[in-house]
Amino acid sequence: MRIGVLTGGGDCPGLNAVIRAIVRTANGRYGDAVVGFQDGWRGLLEDRKINIHNDDRTDRLLTKGGTMLGTARTNPDVLRAGLGRIKRTLDDNGVEALIPIGGEGTLTAASWLADEGVPVVGVPKTIDNDIDCTDTTFGHDTAVTIATDAIDRLHTTAESHQRVMLVEVMGRHAGWIAMNSGIAAGAHLTLLPEVPFDVDDVCTMIKRRFQRGDSHFICVVAEGAKPVEGSFHLREGGIDEFGHERFTGVAHQLGVEIERRIGKEVRTTVLGHVQRGGTPTSFDRVLATRFGVHAAEAVHHGRFGQMVSLRGTSIDLVPLSEATKQLKLVPENRYEEAAAFFG
Template sequence: MADGGRGIRRIAINTGGGDAPGLNGVIRAATLAALNEGWEVLGIRRGYMGVLEPEVDGEAGVFPLNAHAVRGIAHLGGTILGTTTRGNPFGLEVRQPDGTWGKVDRSDEIIEAFQRLEIDALIAIGGDGSLNIAHALHRKGLPVIGVPKTIDNDLRATDVTFGFQTAVEVATDAIGRLHSTAEAHQRVMVVQVMGRHTGWIAVESGIAGGADVILIPEIPYHLDRIAEKVRERDQHGRRFSIVVAAEGASPAGGQPSYVDASGRYGGIADRLAEEIEILTGKETRPLVLGHIQRGGSPIAYDRNLAMRFGAAAVRCIKEGSLGTMVALQGAHVRAVPLAEAISEIKRVPLDDDMVVSARQLGISFGD
């Protein structure tokens, strides 16, 4: 928008990919900020499905967002717009006439629908997958502002993403609660946390929760090193151990654990528990935290960050800074090009202060 946002009448907001605590905070802030500019705001249900289908789950696919619609939602988990991990318009799954499933590109329909609805800009809230879709649509002519959302905290362009700290709090609380039961039964407990490609949740919750072993995708682990740590604790009278494993962690020279042939990560807790018990002879139990890390009310930090991101997205539209993503860099929220934002995953550096500090505390990374 070369006119610096003048002429904006109507914007839309959608949420895509996995949910995260704080999504409703972004929706609320963006809606109120846009309304204060005199713009209309539309909500799109379940990613882009709302503009492709007149009804989604029995409700209008696209509907007005006003002050009443976003009242009292910032503390709520989930998203009032709904979301999906299977809503890529460049490859939507559809049932073919012969009954098999195939994929079809409906991205042109998205562009046409936005033009028909006279939407001047879209605020797309999502993680790396959703932002890749938003970037591709922007290249086809859709005016887009991205808002980073991933509890994995794996987008390099932003120092932190909303939802991450809430997920760390949930995982830390669970790990802390396991100490008493692990000690009572002299067991090894293996806690699986989210983190397909990065170990940010595992590192931060593992240290805060007092884990003895932390396994992350960035550091391939050796089973004998894990067993060595467990035996070492036994020799010092600490006859229980807590192992925290990111779902995407893998053994040296091996592959991560997958739930099924679809490539979904999962199963590392069960796999490790069995292997550790065989090696050490100690009773070992797995615990998968799963989607509980995504649920519930966001902590204050994530609420505030989410609302800052939502307000910043509206500023970007007003200033004509389209094809960008809002990002926290230092103390400020800035706009960065979407292409740059999605270009690289933010992994845990091996010399990161958290990793170095953990090693000084005697925590093993299985290497």
């Protein structure tokens, strides 16, 4: 049997560990050949691929961030228009099953391909933890670990200067990284996309904390955090009136607003791409490895149209159609748990 693998969407610590585990299981255990398509769906559309063997070089992938296959984002329309070519590439290469590893976009495409008759097993990947029907995915723990380490460091500098510090972390639609790193690092406030914030309340909370004699205020801001209507005008990024690009996200703009309102020195840090790179944590290496093993097992047993999923301590299979129905957002009760530590 020949099995195709590809990685799509943004890169994520643990992708290589999944590939290694698939190869170890499919090739090492069952003697199947593994073909890696390069740069996400593009590799399938353009028939660019490499063979991956169960050798020492593959074994060393375990601790390496990023993806040896490269990755890219592909427009869904381009993909739909390319169904014929995709099927041809699979046929030409004798690939009988495909394992796409990716986030919501990649898995939605995988689900559609499954509907179109392609034998597919998906592996969920997201540092944002926003894929539904799985307790979590690899990459998220690494991202939270990096963000927490950064916020730990910001505490001491904020204290020494008695400052307000805003830290922008990833999370356009779901605030899991913000919430978890905020809890882990003892942030005094965390702003999520799921719960619009009121600048008045933010300022009141900050003032109250300093009035109590506390020395600093750390606020974690998800990049997708949004003010409630009427609270504060959040400008879109992009090109300004003079053709100059602007890079100020929500945290920078909120920082200016807070400084203006309460007259306290505010500093803003945008963690950016460091959150998605580098060696995965041990948690993510174990989860990625287990996902890879179970994806290869699912292919071997012909369980197609499914996605591997962590449920408690077990790896289960859930229908791709089910998993891609909606994003997994931070539920209200989890936010309340976190909010108990605000102020």
